[in-house]
Amino acid sequence: MGKIYIIDVTNRDGVQTAKLGLCKLEKTMMNVYLNEMGVFQSEFGFPTTRHESHYLRANLELAKMGVLQPIRLEGWMRAIAEDVETCFRLVPEIKHLNLSISTSDQMITGKFLGKKNQQDIVNMMVEAVDAARALGAETVGVNAEDGSRTSLEFLVRFGTEAREHGAARLRYCDSLGYDSPFTIYETARALAENVGLPVEIHCHGDLGMAVANSVAGAKGVIDGGQDAYINTTVNGIGERAGNADLVAVLLAVTKAKGFGGKYQLGSEMDLSKSWRIARFASYAFGVPIPINQPGVGANAFAHASGIHADGVLKDPDNYELYGFEELGRGEPELVETGREICTGRYGGISGFRHVMNEIMGEEAVHFNDPDEAERVLELVRYANVLAQKPLVEDELLFVAKYPEIARQLLTTTPLDY
C-alpha cells in the first residue's frame, strides 16, 4: 500500500505570494525547521533566478555538511530545456527538480494565445526532462499546471510521456483551487492507475478546500496503487487564498476519522515542531497566525463556555481531538518587560555579547578570539539589514554556528554574471 510524503513548497509558492517574502536567511531557517520536522522534501527555490544562486548553493552545502539531512532540496522552474540549462549553470550541485508547464485548454488558448497546442506542451516538457536527466538530475517531477482544468485524457498522456522519459513523479496542480474532495479523489486515482507514477497533489484554497482536497487526492493516489506526495506551505501561505497548510495536513492525515492509522506517512514526522515552525513563519512573513488556525491558532485549545470548560477540565478528550503538547505548545514564553538589549545593524560588540549570553548562557559562548566575535557580529548586522527585523534566537545561533554559510546567504551581487 502506498504512503503519504510531504513536499513543502513554502520557499517557492509561499514566497511568490503577492506582498510577502522571506530573506535568504529566513528561507534557510525554514529548510532547517522543515528538516527537523521530518518533511521529505523542500521545494527550496528558483534556480534560474539569479538572486537565489548564493542561497541555493549555500543550502546544498548545508545538505553536504549533514545539517540539511535527510530532507531533499528541490528546485522549481518552467519545463523549458533552456531553463534547465540555466539552472545547472547557476546551481551545478542541484539534484532534484520540478519542471512546470500549463496543460489546460484555458491556458493553451488564454495564455499561450493559440501559439501552442497539446503536442507542443508535451514536446517542451519532454525536452526539459531529457535535459535535466542529461545534466545530472537524480529526480525530476513534472508539474501539470492548471491540472484540474485539463482533460483526464491529456493528463494521462502528459504523465505517461514524462514517465517514459525518466520523470519520477507527476504533480497534479489544482492551481486555482477548483477541485472538490470528490473530483480530486477520482482524478488522482485515475492518474495513479493509468500513468504508473507516484502523484503529487498541489492544492489551493480559493474555495476553502485546500487541506480537504489534499487529503482526498492523496487517498485517491494510494487507492490507485501509488505513493502520494502532498504539497504544503507553513501556515498555508501561498498565492491568493493560499496553499494546503502543513500542520493541518499532518493533523488530518494522522487524526481524521477513517484516515489516521489506515493511510500512513512514509517518513517519520515530528509534530511537536509544529508550534515553532508556525511561529517562525508568522514572524518572518510578518503575517499573524489566525486565531482559529488548526493546531497552532491562539484559540485552538481555548475553552470559555460553561459546558465545554467543565467537560475539558474533567477530561480533555471530551472537547479536544488532540493535545496541545503534541504540537509543541505549552512552554511558558518569556516576554521582557524591563530593560532590553537588542543587537542588529547598528549594534556594537558588548550588546552583541550580552544578547548571545542571554540566549546560550554565560558558559556557552566560546568565540575563539575577539576577532571571531566581531566577525559574527558583522554578519548579524548584515542579516538584520536584509531581514529588516530583529533576528530570532535560532537565527543568531545559526549565524554563530555557520558563519561561512551565513556570509554566502547574505551576499547579493547584482549583474556580475
Ligand SMILES: [Zn+2]
Ligand atoms: Zn501553487
